[in-house]
Amino acid sequence: MRYEAPERVETAVSLLSGERGLARILAGxxxxxxxxxxxxxxxxxxxxxxxxxxxxxxxAENGGFxxxxxxxxxxLSEHPxxxxxxPGVVEAAGLxxxxxxxxxxxxxxxLCNASxxxxxxxxxxxxxxxxTVAGPQGRRELPVEAIAAxxxxxxLAKGELVISIFLPGRPPRSGDAYxxxxxxxxxxxxxxxxxxxxxxxxxxxxxxxxxxxxxVAVRALLVDEAADALIGTAVDEAALERLAAxxxxxxxxxxxxxxxxxxxxxxxxxxxRRAAETALERARRN
Amino acid sequence: xxxxHVSTTINGDAFEFVCEPDETLLDVLRDRLSxxxxxxxxxxxxxxxxxxxxxxxxxxxxxxxxxxxxxRTIATIEGMADGDRLHPLQRKFLEHAALQCGxxxxxxxxxxxxxxxxxxxxxxxxxxxxxxxxxxxxxGYDKIVRAVLDAAAEIRExxxxx
Ligand SMILES: Cc1cc2nc3c(=O)[nH]c(=O)nc-3n(C[C@H](O)[C@H](O)[C@H](O)COP(=O)(O)OP(=O)(O)OC[C@H]3O[C@@H](n4cnc5c(N)ncnc54)[C@H](O)[C@@H]3O)c2cc1C
Ligand code: FES
Ligand code: FES
Numbered sequence: 001m002r003y004e005a006p007e008r009v010e011t012a013v014s015l016l017s018g019e020r021g022l023a024r025i026l027a028g029x030x031x032x033x034x035x036x037x038x039x040x041x042x043x044x045x046x047x048x049x050x051x052x053x054x055x056x057x058x059x060a061e062n063g064g065f066x067x068x069x070x071x072x073x074x075x076l077s078e079h080p081x082x083x084x085x086x087p088g089v090v091e092a093a094g095l096x097x098x099x100x101x102x103x104x105x106x107x108x109x110x111l112c113n114a115s116x117x118x119x120x121x122x123x124x125x126x127x128x129x130x131x132t133v134a135g136p137q138g139r140r141e142l143p144v145e146a147i148a149a150x151x152x153x154x155x156l157a158k159g160e161l162v163i164s165i166f167l168p169g170r171p172p173r174s175g176d177a178y179x180x181x182x183x184x185x186x187x188x189x190x191x192x193x194x195x196x197x198x199x200x201x202x203x204x205x206x207x208x209x210x211x212x213x214x215x216v217a218v219r220a221l222l223v224d225e226a227a228d229a230l231i232g233t234a235v236d237e238a239a240l241e242r243l244a245a246x247x248x249x250x251x252x253x254x255x256x257x258x259x260x261x262x263x264x265x266x267x268x269x270x271x272x273r274r275a276a277e278t279a280l281e282r283a284r285r286n
Numbered sequence: 287x288x289x290x291h292v293s294t295t296i297n298g299d300a301f302e303f304v305c306e307p308d309e310t311l312l313d314v315l316r317d318r319l320s321x322x323x324x325x326x327x328x329x330x331x332x333x334x335x336x337x338x339x340x341x342x343x344x345x346x347x348x349x350x351x352x353x354x355x356x357x358r359t360i361a362t363i364e365g366m367a368d369g370d371r372l373h374p375l376q377r378k379f380l381e382h383a384a385l386q387c388g389x390x391x392x393x394x395x396x397x398x399x400x401x402x403x404x405x406x407x408x409x410x411x412x413x414x415x416x417x418x419x420x421x422x423x424x425x426g427y428d429k430i431v432r433a434v435l436d437a438a439a440e441i442r443e444x445x446x447x448x
Contacts, residue, residue, distance in 0.1 A: 050354070
């Protein structure tokens with residue numbers, strides 16, 4: 001195994017695309033090092049992206065924020081601008097592991113590890129986050145929901161890597177939230193995760209909404225039917241009831257030691273409703 | 287396998303070492319530099335026994351490659367006492383009997399120090415959440431939390447007096 005820590009995106013791309021064997025990108029390493037240790041992956045090349053200045057930055061852009069792929073979650077939690085604009089994304093990223101894990105784990109690593117239970121992913125999906133990808137063909141942009149293909153699989157081609165995530169600006173009276181269910185209060189993998197983002201009109205009716213579910217299918221789901229249950233309503237009891245039903249109906253979960261299918265389906269509805277209530281409260285304050 | 291030549295700063299001193307590309311920082315500290323205060327409880331980021339501070343951030347050294355230490359600044363448990371003078375956290379851990387077997391202790395001390403540097407006056411809940419990634423099989427945590435609260439108070443008083 002070789003270890004390289006290039007200082008430029010272009011060098012990282014050429015290292016990755018030139019490698020004949022298996023290459024892996026190293027961001028915070030909180031998934032990758034565990035996989036190395038267990039022998040789950042045996043790469044020939046590791047490309048550490050943390051020495052690339054462009055990937056370490058958080059920058060304001062068009063009313064939103066661009067977050068470099070090597071920025072650890074702890075830095076997001078410390079960023080007042082992102083906390084104010086996308087509190088749901090920050091709370092989701094803040095749930096990843098312990099303080100020690102927070103010091104290293106990135107949202108891009110969370111996304112590209114492609115676990116169906118990755119906490120920050122539903123929150124990024126409802127935020128309409130865009131990933132910028134660099135590769136041998138140059139740069140392209142794609143919505144975060146297009147990155148994970150299935151457990152441990154991404155849609156990225158050989159030589160490609162995510163260099164940043166863009167969280168867009170948003171209209172006034174908008175709010176988002178992320179909630180997960182775990183059997184403990186800290187340090188566990190989501191049994192169900194739900195992200196909700198919504199915007200209210202001046203009359204208090206919901207003009208736009210996005211709802212995404214984690215850990216209930218092979219990858220995080222953007223559920224249009226659940227969003228439709230909110231749009232045009234005052235996010236009242238009846239709308240929340242329909243939201244919960246649509247969220248439950250969208251689940252395609254597995255049974256495992258953390259929860260049965262029936263349990264996951266039920267909890268998805270309950271959490272969707274609670275996340276929508278929090279998002280609503282935040283939208284009313286903005 | 288090509289060895290990596292790494293120059294780094296640990297507890298204020300310059301260190302140089304050669305390591306394999308797949309060797310963790312924890313292995314380097316313990317096996318190459320004889321800094322055996324950091325412990326390996328799990329090797330997978332779950333227990334916090336290997337906690338160190340890397341460029342000002344609390345991390346698990348079992349989830350850092352040795353090669354990543356190039357040009358960076360690391361603080362380990364070995365740098366916590368000032369010669370024979372224990373850090374207030376270390377003294378309070380002894381006074382409160384906040385350890386039994388001791389394997390979790392270096393990691394918890396390093397983590398608690400990182401907490402107090404950021405939040406000099408943490409609540410009990412903040413301490414418990416901050417230390418959620420540090421497992422202790424012996425104490426039941428309560429004495430650890432009391433010791434951290436007490437050390438925080440003493441450090442604050444010291445600052446007020448100074
Ligand atoms: C103790 C512990 C607790 C955890 N708890 C949680 C939790 O509660 N919730 C949760 O969701 N996760 C959890 N995780 C998993 C992990 O911490 C997260 O998935 C984290 O966000 C991964 O980020 P990273 O930067 O460490 O990724 P890395 O390990 O560096 O990378 C992860 C994967 O993504 C790829 N990758 C990284 N960066 C890029 C890039 N820029 N472009 C393309 N591919 C890339 C890597 O090659 C690798 O395959 C936990 C892990 C541990 C060890
Ligand atoms: S040894 Fe590193 S967290 Fe357990
Ligand atoms: S004192 Fe034994 S594990 Fe904590």
